[in-house]
Amino acid sequence: MKTMAIRDIKKYPDPVLREKTARVERIDAALERLIDDMVETMHDAPGVGLAANQVGVPLQVAVIDLSSRDDEEQRHPLLVIINPEVLQMGGSVTEEEGCLSIPDYAEKVTRAARVKVRAQDRTGKVFELEADGLMAKALQHEIDHLNGVLFVDRLSALKRGLFKRRHRKVLSEKA
Ligand SMILES: [Zn+2]
Numbered sequence: 419m420k421t422m423a424i425r426d427i428k429k430y431p432d433p434v435l436r437e438k439t440a441r442v443e444r445i446d447a448a449l450e451r452l453i454d455d456m457v458e459t460m461h462d463a464p465g466v467g468l469a470a471n472q473v474g475v476p477l478q479v480a481v482i483d484l485s486s487r488d489d490e491e492q493r494h495p496l497l498v499i500i501n502p503e504v505l506q507m508g509g510s511v512t513e514e515e516g517c518l519s520i521p522d523y524a525e526k527v528t529r530a531a532r533v534k535v536r537a538q539d540r541t542g543k544v545f546e547l548e549a550d551g552l553m554a555k556a557l558q559h560e561i562d563h564l565n566g567v568l569f570v571d572r573l574s575a576l577k578r579g580l581f582k583r584r585h586r587k588v589l590s591e592k593a
Contacts, residue, residue, distance in 0.1 A: 422458045425473040430520045430585070436566045437476040439469075442500050445542045449479070453498055453540055456481045465518045467556045469563030472519050478502065480560035484552055492552045502537035502561050505546070513555060515569045523581065527572045529558050 428434050442449060452475055460468040460481055470479040478501045484494040509531030516524040532550045535557050539545055549557055559569060570581050 422454045424462045425455050425459045427459065427463065427468075427472055427518050428474055430517075430568065430570075432519070434471050434474050434476060435519055435563070435568060437471055438566045439471050439476045439478045439564045442477050442479060442538075445500075445540070449477075450540070452477070453479060453481065457483070457496065457498075460518075463518050466552075467560045468518065469560050471563060471566075478564050480564060482553070482556045482560060484556065487552070494549075494553055497547075497553075498540040499535070499537035499557075499560070500540065500542070502535050502557070502564070504533055504558075504561060505536050506532075506534040508532040509550075511555075515555065515559065517559070517569055520568065520570065523570075523584075525570070525573055525577055525581070527569050529555060529572070533557055535561070 452470060456468050456470065456473060456479070459473060460466070460483060466484060467480065467482045470477045480499050480502065482497040482499070484492055485496055487493040507530035510528060511531040512526050512528040514524050515527045531554060532548070533554045534546060534548045536544065536546045562569070570578060573581060
């Protein structure tokens with residue numbers, strides 16, 4: 419029987435979110451387990467994407483699930499990306515974004531409108547994917563995570579300053 423578990427999602431400013439993750443060299447039982455847990459953790463949150471360092475494992479693995487989107491054009495089966503790299507980017511779009519590691523915060527971010535990504539699936543097979551819309555946004559957001567980059571790093575200096583002030587306030591209220 420497959421056992422899955424919901425893992426703890428690391429929250430900003432946990433230093434693991436700033437780590438540049440390591441390449442996956444071997445797909446073994448521990449990695450299979452990690453992927454299953456990440457999918458369950460993402461669904462439980464709920465969210466549409468999760469990177470391995472968000473659950474404290476600094477490896478190049480992320481999951482994206484757009485399978486329950488109402489709009490058919492944006493819908494995509496559950497995607498597992500291992501060792502992803504962006505091959506091409508095009509256009510520009512500014513849309514609201516949030517992150518499971520930064521709860522209760524959303525802000526507009528400018529990103530490429532289209533991306534072409536090469537990655538390995540959970541069996542290790544290399545594939546390429548061209549995406550626009552929500553999938554393009556999710557791919558860029560998750561690949562950023564794997565490089566230790568958060569969406570708040572992509573805000574304008576003014577908005578980033580407001581975010582940091584707001585965040586310090588939240589932290590001091592919790593203390
Ligand atoms: Zn995120």
